[in-house]
Amino acid sequence: xxxxxxxxxxxxxxxxxxxxxxxxxxxxxxxxxxxxxxxxxxxxxxxxxxxxxxxxxxxxxxxxxxxxxxxxxxxxxxxxxxxxxxxxxxxxxxxxxxxxxxxxxxxxxxxxxxxxxxxxxxxxxxxxxxxxxxxxxxxxxxxxxxxxxxxxxxxxxxxxxxxxxxxxxxxxxxxxxxxxxxxxxxxxxxxxxxxxxxxxxxxxxxxxxxxxxxxxxxxxxxxxxxxxxxxxxxxxxxxxxxxxxxxxxxxxxxxxxxxxxxxxxxxxxxxxxxxxxxxxxxxxxxxxxxxx
Amino acid sequence: xxxxxxxxxxxxxxxxxxxxxxxxxxxxxxxxxxxxxxxxxxxxxxxxxxxxxxxxxxxxxxxxxxxxxxxxxxxxxxxxxxxxxxxxxxxxxxxxxxxxxxxxxxxxxxxxxxxxxxxxxxxxxxxxxxxxxxxxxxxxxxxxxxxxxxxxxxxxxxxxxxxxxxxxxxxxxxxxxxxxxxxxxxxxxxxxxxxxxxxxxxxxxxxxxxxxxxxxxxxxxxxxxxxxxxxxxxxxxxxxxxxxxxxxxxxxxxxxxxxxxxxxxxxxxxxxxxxxxxxxxxxxxxxxxxxxxxxxxxxxxxxxxxxxxxxxxxxxxxxxxxxxxxxxxxxxxxxxxxxxxxxxxxxxxxxxxxxxxxxxxxxxxxxxxxxxxxxxxxxxxxxx
Numbered sequence: 001x002x003x004x005x006x007x008x009x010x011x012x013x014x015x016x017x018x019x020x021x022x023x024x025x026x027x028x029x030x031x032x033x034x035x036x037x038x039x040x041x042x043x044x045x046x047x048x049x050x051x052x053x054x055x056x057x058x059x060x061x062x063x064x065x066x067x068x069x070x071x072x073x074x075x076x077x078x079x080x081x082x083x084x085x086x087x088x089x090x091x092x093x094x095x096x097x098x099x100x101x102x103x104x105x106x107x108x109x110x111x112x113x114x115x116x117x118x119x120x121x122x123x124x125x126x127x128x129x130x131x132x133x134x135x136x137x138x139x140x141x142x143x144x145x146x147x148x149x150x151x152x153x154x155x156x157x158x159x160x161x162x163x164x165x166x167x168x169x170x171x172x173x174x175x176x177x178x179x180x181x182x183x184x185x186x187x188x189x190x191x192x193x194x195x196x197x198x199x200x201x202x203x204x205x206x207x208x209x210x211x212x213x214x215x216x217x218x219x220x221x222x223x224x225x226x227x228x229x230x231x232x233x234x235x236x237x238x239x240x241x242x243x244x245x246x247x248x249x250x251x252x253x254x255x256x257x258x259x260x261x262x263x264x265x266x267x268x269x270x271x272x273x274x275x276x277x278x279x280x281x282x283x284x285x286x287x288x289x290x291x292x
Numbered sequence: 293x294x295x296x297x298x299x300x301x302x303x304x305x306x307x308x309x310x311x312x313x314x315x316x317x318x319x320x321x322x323x324x325x326x327x328x329x330x331x332x333x334x335x336x337x338x339x340x341x342x343x344x345x346x347x348x349x350x351x352x353x354x355x356x357x358x359x360x361x362x363x364x365x366x367x368x369x370x371x372x373x374x375x376x377x378x379x380x381x382x383x384x385x386x387x388x389x390x391x392x393x394x395x396x397x398x399x400x401x402x403x404x405x406x407x408x409x410x411x412x413x414x415x416x417x418x419x420x421x422x423x424x425x426x427x428x429x430x431x432x433x434x435x436x437x438x439x440x441x442x443x444x445x446x447x448x449x450x451x452x453x454x455x456x457x458x459x460x461x462x463x464x465x466x467x468x469x470x471x472x473x474x475x476x477x478x479x480x481x482x483x484x485x486x487x488x489x490x491x492x493x494x495x496x497x498x499x500x501x502x503x504x505x506x507x508x509x510x511x512x513x514x515x516x517x518x519x520x521x522x523x524x525x526x527x528x529x530x531x532x533x534x535x536x537x538x539x540x541x542x543x544x545x546x547x548x549x550x551x552x553x554x555x556x557x558x559x560x561x562x563x564x565x566x567x568x569x570x571x572x573x574x575x576x577x578x579x580x581x582x583x584x585x586x587x588x589x590x591x592x593x594x595x596x597x598x599x600x601x602x603x604x605x606x607x608x609x610x611x612x613x614x615x616x617x618x619x620x621x622x623x624x625x626x627x628x629x630x631x632x633x634x635x636x637x638x639x640x641x642x643x644x645x646x647x648x649x650x651x652x653x654x655x656x657x658x659x660x661x662x663x664x665x666x667x668x669x670x671x672x673x674x675x676x
Contacts, residue, residue: 013456025459098427125454127435131389132423138402141506144420159510164416167524168517174507223505232390269623271612277624278634281606282642284622290527290583291550 097129097206254281302369319352335413344374361387371491534588591616
């Protein structure tokens with residue numbers, strides 16, 4: 001079984017970022033600090049956990065980026081990945097998600113794989129696009145925002161639990177090969193010491209495949225379909241517009257519809273002994289329909 | 293080290309040189325409406341407001357595409373929030389969301405009617421659908437926008453936050469339309485519904501193959517109050533300084549019985565009663581619960597900033613002049629410990645919440661692998 005983990009080396013967003021040129025974000029002082037994207041780190045950790053369960057399984061970390069991203073792969077190898085693939089592209093900062101997915105697709109099509117795991121979204125750009133687009137290119141199933149993952153290697157199926165809104169979860173099953181993007185709450189990644197990372201960087205050439213993406217190949221994609229043109233101030237959050245809803249009494253709703261405005265809150269205040277107060281609160285909640 | 297170079301011919305066709313962009317687009321602005329349990333998803337309605345504004349700008353029509361199995365009763369709601377025309381796509385395979393079926397159906401509808409701009413809500417479903425749709429349509433996509441405009445050349449200029457919302461970037465799409473954008477929930481604001489508005493209905497027939505749906509939904513798990521994010525929980529019990537370390541267990545017990553999520557004020561976090569992820573207030577989470585029960589919290593403005601969106605607030609405090617009573621629907625003046633004990637007794641006697649909140653037991657076997665660090669309940673691990 002082959003698991004591919006796609007990772008990205010990003011600017012550490014815990015440090016202040018500054019806007020240097022038009023649309024270019026960087027860290028100025030003292031020098032830019034790059035880290036492995038937290039969700040990708042969890043994706044790798046999850047892949048390693050699956051490898052432990054399955055047994056006969058190899059984990060390959062893959063990234064697109066300039067020469068500096070080698071340290072991200074060294075980190076992945078220190079974490080326990082078996083192999084690393086580096087698609088070297090000096091233009092990667094200019095590539096949009098679609099081009100990155102195309103590069104990954106071109107490389108993945110030359111390999112055997114059963115499962116591709118990506119982080120749900122990066123902390124820098126956070127478009128959450130590469131995973132789904134890569135799935136579309138490879139013509140395989142995708143499951144995004146996964147918080148639990150189990151694989152049955154003999155049936156070639158996977159079961160994943162994914163996050164929906166308001167705390168709801170959904171359990172989905174699909175056949176392999178598949179692409180899964182994981183949320184960073186899927187696991188707590190181990191701490192990798194700097195020494196271990198440096199040690200793995202020394203010997204990483206033996207299990208790293210380097211693919212040089214020619215610059216003109218990148219440009220063959222044509223001009224980027226998107227252009228970052230500038231930086232805008234944040235849009236203020238909207239004011240809440242009071243609207244009639246089902247919880248309000250008929251009189252209040254009528255008042256709102258007639259333009260009198262939202263009803264004012266009137267606080268009932270209860271005093272007395274604890275038992276009386278407890279009864280008050282329970283009957284109040286029953287009255288509001290919050291308790292059966 | 294093995295090295296090799298990729299010849300250009302091995303590359304897949306990029307989206308900028310994709311297919312199907314030759315046909316001219318109309319001046320329609322679409323919203324892919326998401327049908328939920330209680331009608332149209334609020335974020336889709338927010339997107340409709342934005343779509344109406346954009347359609348007015350280019351002299352076009354604001355339209356909504358509604359996908360589902362039997363969803364025609366929701367057309368009225370879409371019309372009230374600004375849709376002038378509703379494209380109704382009904383098919384048994386669209387009964388519940390699956391990326392394969394929805395991407396195919398939406399893509400077919402867009403290819404047929406060629407709108408200029410298509411908006412989606414960046415909900416979990418929308419985030420999964422948008423990139424696949426964009427790629428299959430060869431359309432430029434900007435996700436999680438907080439503002440969308442069309443410039444004088446008709447190109448889409450969208451504002452989107454990046455780097456943990458530290459910067460907002462303006463993204464201009466240079467490719468020809470159709471354009472795709474997903475809007476971030478809660479940022480655009482919901483417009484006032486106009487109950488007199490009617491929408492023109494266009495029924496779209498799609499041909500979907502059940503073999504093309506490659507995922508199967510096994511179950512939908514309702515939120516477990518013990519682990520749910522405080523800002524998502526329906527019922528929240530929050531404790532402050534007035535509760536005290538010795539009574540915190542009691543508060544958690546009551547919360548478990550009522551199926552409520554436990555949170556705390558900043559004081560409770562500093563004392564170590566709740567973890568950082570469950571602090572409510574200006575520097576913590578903001579709740580939008582149906583019921584917020586504040587125990588031993590005085591109602592400092594820093595805390596109140598996080599509970600403004602709660603529907604019903606009940607406060608227990610021994611200071612009758614505490615400022616939280618000004619905000620609460622019901623205020624109880626009494627000692628936190630005594631009232632909590634009394635509530636616990638009443639709850640026990642009346643058998644409220646007797647059934648155990650269903651956990652994820654069947655999953656425990658999956659998880660126990662490498663997880664060695666004990667994480668407090670509800671604390672989602674972030675960076676390692």
